[in-house]
Amino acid sequence: MTEYGRGAGSEPWHPEDPLYGDQGWGAQQAASGQAPHGGQQQPQHQQQYYPQDQYAPQPQEQYVPQPQGQYVPQPHYAEQPQQGYPQQQYPAQPHYPDQYAQQPQQPQQPQQYNGGWDTGQQAAMPYAGHQADPYNDGYAGESHDFYGTPEAYPPPQPPGQRQAPVVPEVPEQGQEWDAEAEPEEEKHPFFTGVGDSEGEDDDPRESRRGGRDRRGKTKNKKKGKSGRACLVLTVIFAVGVGGVGYVGYEFYQSKFGAAPDYVGEGSGETVTVEVPTGAGGSEIGQLLKQAGVVKSIDAFVQAQNDNPKGKTIQAGAYTLKKGMSAANAVALMLNPSSRNALIIPEGKRDAWVYEQIDKRLGVPDGTTKNVAFKSADSLGLPDWAKGHKNVKDPLEGFLYPASYPVAKGMKPEDVLRKMVNRASSEYGKQDLAAEARKLGLEGPWQVITVASLVQAEGKTHDDFTKMAEVVYNRLKPDNTQTNQKLQFDSAYNYLTGKSNIKIGLAEINSNPDPYNTYKWRGLTPGPIGNPGSEALAAALSPTNEGWMYFVATDGEQKTEFAKTLPEFNKLKEKFNGQSGQ
Known part of the structure; x- marks a missing residue:
């Protein structure tokens, strides 16, 4: 039988504890002295109580196995304590036999319970004997001691609450019990x-x-x-x-x-990609990726850096194939055949520009001109360029000389709007209104008109500045040599849509068109072409040397200037002599 005493282990079980012993659960087990099965009473052992004396030896029960499975307690006395000192009781260490091994029953001694439950008084609490197990199913000769098996620690519980026993390690003698040994x-x-x-x-x-x-x-x-x-x-x-x-x-x-990239020269499907002015490699790569030409921007940038001429890709419209490798795309863009850019030379008239746009867009002749005349005010013209009388073309002077992307699939109005916006941007870089007042002109519109005349008559930068002075000198009120008439052949050729060098006096004098500067004083109603940046700069900064006349002595490339009428006549003779007249 297992002894429970005060020590480092669990607290002792007191007889007053309702779970002490096998007192039955819910009246399922018979009380002491009653028959558990059918009224047949099992013999039980009698308890022997001895008066409590902490200095006297205490008798202990000893169970002797009997053939019928009963135990007869045999009293004996423990070792006498030394004289003059009380016998100190130490709780015996519990012994837990292997619950699965078959071992013969050994005589057990009921251990003395030392220590009271609440009062601290020492009391002998021998076990009340061995009772029959109501769950034994009535087998003869088998009687279980609930405190003699491993399942008795902790004390037995009702069957519905039982759990598998946890067998702790038994510390050796002299070692303290570790209550936290088992996790x-x-x-x-x-x-x-x-x-x-x-x-x-x-x-x-x-x-x-x-x-x-x-x-x-x-x-x-x-x-x-x-x-x-x-x-x-x-x-x-x-x-x-x-x-x-x-x-x-x-x-x-x-x-x-490596950046994602396509392989090969691409599929048969072609697309037109427009590269704006000033676009760098990343911007061009993004446009190509959006159009499906290249697979990634990084691949195009890398290919552009690898190609020695990759940085020379210019603004314009390019016809490319979808699914091209970046290297092939760069090589094709460097090939002039892929470019769909329309380059407007300086001094070209709007009529020439309209024809080129129609050809590149694949639209009928006159389509772009009709759009220009009908939608001029919605294409981005500045306010000072609108509403002028006798103007032959509302966009003349505003299709700025530059390179523009023009390819099939684009709309004429979109192409024209890009050109007008470019002209407005270039003209807006200077205060043309203030410059016009300095030059005695009515406003920016006349400045652009002067620049177009200079562009049409001059050949070089020196020509432009001298030609600008000729214009301003002839417009002066005190001009008695030409009586404020410009007398420019270029203006007459504009109204006729031609570019003749020799014009008969009879024809000139008989044509009443407002652009005929031989008949009418002052400037033409509007520009006669699209001037470039040099012509505009010359119109704003003319020479001040007294130039009044000029003659293209070689007919085309060389222009000579004169300040007086006699000098001019000599130049005319020179021109006529070279021309064979």
């Missing part, structure tokens, strides 16, 4: 796999052995659910690792890997 089993449902209803003993009538079997099955269920929980954690971990790996790979590719 508590994890009880969280996530790890145990036990739900709200699982793990409960549904049958309180189940025997202890059956309970162990049931607990074994529950343990298997716990293991199964724990395995599933671990599998879920493993899957989550694997997904997380995969996601991190993918992000890392993308980061590596973006920083150190």
Whole structure:
């Protein structure tokens, strides 16, 4: 029998404790001296009580096995204490036999319970004897001592509340009992796999052995659910690792890997890409990627850097193929055949520009001119360029000389709007209104008109500045040599739409068109062409040397100037002599 005493282990069980001994659960077990089965009373042992004397030797019970399974207590006396000192009682160490091994029963001695429950008084509490087990199913000769098996620690509980016993290690003599030696089993449902209803003993009538079997099955269920929980954690971990790996790979590719690129010269489908003025490699690459020409911007930038002429790609419209490698796209853009850019030379009239746009867009002749005349005010003209009388073309002077993308699929109004916006931007870089007042002109509109005349008559930069002075000198009120008439052949050619060098006096004098500067004083109603930046600069900064006349002595390339009429006549003779007249 196991002895319980005060020590480092568990607290002793007092007879007053309702769970002490086997007093029955809910009237299921017969009380002492009653017959548990059918009124047949089992013999039981009598308790022997001895008066409490902490200095006297105490008798102890000794159980002698009997053939009929009964025990007869035999009193004997413990060793006498030394004289003059009380005998100190030490609780015996509990012994836990192997619950699965078959061992013969050994005589046991009931250990003396030292220490009171509440008062601290020493009292002898021998075991009340061996009682019959109501769960023994009535087998003769078998009687179980609930305190003689491992399942008695902790003391037995009703069958519906029993659990598998935990057998702690027995410390050796002289060692202290470690109450925290055994870790508590994890009880969280996530790890145990036990739900709200699982793990409960549904049958309180189940025997202890059956309970162990049931607990074994529950343990298997716990293991199964724990395995599933671990599998879920493993899957989550694997997904997380995969996601991190993918992000890392993308980061590596973006920083150190080769840029995505197509292979080959592309498909048969062609597209037109417009490259604006001043666009760099990244901007061009983005336009090509959006059009489906190249696969990535980085690939194009790299190919442009690898090509020695890659940085020379100019603004304009390019006809390219979809799905091209970046290297092939750069090479094709450097080939003039791919460019759909319309280059407007300085001094060209609007009529020539309209014809070129119609050809490149593949539209009928006159389409662009009709759009220009009908939608002139909505194409971006500044306010000072609107509403002038007798103007032959509302956009003349505003189709600024430059390179423009013009290709099939584009609309005429979009092309014209780009040209007008470019002219407005260039003209807006200077205060033309203030400059006009300095030059005695009525406003920016007349400044552009003068620049167009200078552009049409001059050939070089020196020509432009001298030609600008000729214009201003002839417009002066005190001009008695030409009587404020410009007398420019270029203005007359504009109204006729021709470019003749020789014009008969009879024809000139008979034509009443407002652009005929031989007949009318002052400037033409509007520009006669599209001046460039040099002609505009010359119109704003003319020479001040007294130039009044000029003659293209070679007919085309060389222009000579004169200040007086006699000088002019000599120049005319020179021109006529060279021309054979």
